[in-house]
Amino acid sequence: MINSPIIGVTTxxxxxxxxxxxxxxxxxxLLRAGGTPLLxxxxxxxxxxxxxxxxxxxxxxxxxxxxxxxxxxxxxxxSCGDICPQRDEFExxxxxxxxxxxxxIFGICRGIQLLNVALGGTLYQDLKSEWPGxxxxxxxQKPEYTSHPVSIVSDTQLQHILETDMLAVNSxxxxxxxxxxxxxxxxxxxxxxxIEAVEHMQLPFCxxxxxxxxxxxxxxxQDAHTALFRAFVEACLR
Ligand code: MN
Numbered sequence: 518m519i520n521s522p523i524i525g526v527t528t529x530x531x532x533x534x535x536x537x538x539x540x541x542x543x544x545x546x547l548l549r550a551g552g553t554p555l556l557x558x559x560x561x562x563x564x565x566x567x568x569x570x571x572x573x574x575x576x577x578x579x580x581x582x583x584x585x586x587x588x589x590x591x592x593x594x595x596s597c598g599d600i601c602p603q604r605d606e607f608e609x610x611x612x613x614x615x616x617x618x619x620x621x622i623f624g625i626c627r628g629i630q631l632l633n634v635a636l637g638g639t640l641y642q643d644l645k646s647e648w649p650g651x652x653x654x655x656x657x658q659k660p661e662y663t664s665h666p667v668s669i670v671s672d673t674q675l676q677h678i679l680e681t682d683m684l685a686v687n688s689x690x691x692x693x694x695x696x697x698x699x700x701x702x703x704x705x706x707x708x709x710x711x712i713e714a715v716e717h718m719q720l721p722f723c724x725x726x727x728x729x730x731x732x733x734x735x736x737x738x739q740d741a742h743t744a745l746f747r748a749f750v751e752a753c754l755r
Contacts (some may be wrong), residue, residue: 523575524547525611528707548749549735570615588605609634616720633698633715666685666708673704734746
């Protein structure tokens, strides 16, 4: 396809079997929005990271394991989940390089956490134990179903894309943004006050959400989630 931007998508590795892992919903959502997804294997090689960043028109930070709390200056709590230090190393280096180049970034689930940590923010290692009274952010329903609303902050890029003040989202996370990185602002909150979306205050498109729009986009009645992928792919064309 002409004018189809190349969008790097970060992958995970199943630690027990060493199999490269990617839920196809991420690349499928990008393809349907007119993008050309390119899965990026992890590497600790700085020159390979720089080549990836040069090659791609935009970066999708996908979901996955928890980030090593050492990356934001905390000891690992009992309630923190599995971590993958190699993936953290790779994604933080790649994210910072793509930020430096000013290319579009879209973060999903782990991706919002990665973006916040890359820019100097911190995370709740476990909402349930650290924020008593928070909603059930690990929903029992399948990811194709929504479980809680988020309120969209007025006059944010996210509000302009979604064209709504309220959105029903799915929720499959036990961590969340705690201290917001200085260059980011909050663009959506769940009713308990948990940060559900952030965006960069200077860059043209650097946005991340705590929910999983790739599991909702292109389903009937889920146009707002589809609009996120369309807006990202469109930003990657510029
Ligand atoms: Mn949630």
